[in-house]
Amino acid sequence: MYIHQISSYYTHRNSVVDIKQVCKKVAPNYIRRTDRFIQLGILGVSDITDLASHTALYLVSGQGDLAVFNRSCEQRYIDKTPPKPVDFINSLSNTAGFYLSKYLGLDSENLNLSHHGFVVENALRLAQAKLNLERDKQILLGGIDECPDDMTSPLNYLGLSDEVQIGEGSSWLLLNQEQSGALARIVDVSATMSLDGLKHYLDSVDEPCYVAISDRIDDSLHSDIHKHTQLELLDIECDFYETKSLYVINQFIASKRGTLRHINYIDGKYCVMVIKTLT
Template sequence: MNVHGIGILFSGGRGILSFENVLKDGWQRPAEYDIPHINKKTLAYIVKPEYIEDKVLLKKMRRADKFSKMAVIAASDAIKDSGLDIEKNRIGVILSTAFGAHQTSFDFLDDIIDYGEVGVSPITFSNSVHNAAASYIACALDITGPTLTVTRFFFSFQSALQLAQTWINDNCCDHVLVGAVDVCGEVMRYVFDKKSGSSADGKIRPFNFSAPSNPVPGEGSVFFLVSGRSAENAYCRIADIDFN
């Protein structure tokens, strides 16, 4: 399975070039954000609002939530990055996530408490459904192939890759947009602080085995356009997908 295009949206910007520049610049301290209901701040890698502004691409998604907008932008950029002319009915979409649009889900629950069942927004409810983002991708990019959302706390992206390989092998589609999306909203920052707490200096030390190292929460989206076809300009080939 070959990777033909990559789209990425993260705290440092949008696109492969932005990601490359951030890697070259080295580590930068993440920004501080308020934790709701307690007088405290936490460090987090959050996607800035200006990175999600794309009036042309998102013109039909003005009421979509941040989760769906990040997904659409990364998926669209992956197709553009490939430079391929692809039949839209032969493209599949697989979105993987650990927590889905959890912030929108909690916003909907807050509305039920504040306004009652008859006063809640149906748009907020529709955006809280985990498969909404994949549907937004299909609508925004005119894709009519199969779409699916994989939700797992662990290895959701690896599971999505396995499914993409199956679709290609079974000739369900020629190309698959497979990606991962997660947001870090107020609820997540609150829970994170209560359960773990962010690294005091904002640095993640995964190989520091002598002492526990606290992680840093973050959000972003990344999509890969993959297929079983070979191409000279492909980024790489995924030879195998295995995880335990």
């Protein structure tokens, strides 16, 4: 499976950027009735160009549009009023995908995928299967995660230490089976493995490559990686959000050459994605 285009939008947690105003400059005709989650998505795909209308859209998110869900709950259970129509519409699972498809001129499959844990890895497995079976010819796969409000503390739920900063972003990959003109190839998405299994996996790597590690992983694994002279840690400056791995892949393709092994972790299990640049 090959990556033909990349696009991403990311802001630091303490950024003073007005997302809505930035989105108005990028897509003034598509922002009406959108919320911040959808606006992040539009900004995330803004560098994707010349898409065939049959391109499928796969949107992944760790938490989904939490802000609109919280507003709807407050309206219903605290204010004792029906949800505002725009909030009700935007709370539907594939509303963000609808706006993105409209902005990009797509008229094809629109999937919203959410999973606690290996959300990006599972989406890539699905994309590979769909392309192999020729159910889809081309897939625009991306993630959106919005920074939770100040009253929300998801660190424990997400398996993160207290020092980790939660951020937000939207990153996208255009995927198909054609090698010609591709930027990179997704070589493998591994099965989940234990820590011992991961160590055996790293011991078996005999070619020089970059390694990126999820914020969920403690520092002890860094020491293990430094023991392998062929492995170089890739440090991408970015606050944590659940689809951050797509941003890391974007930045790797844009700035490096070679092979990247991205290691994710949750609930005692590890998963490795392998990406190799072609240009």
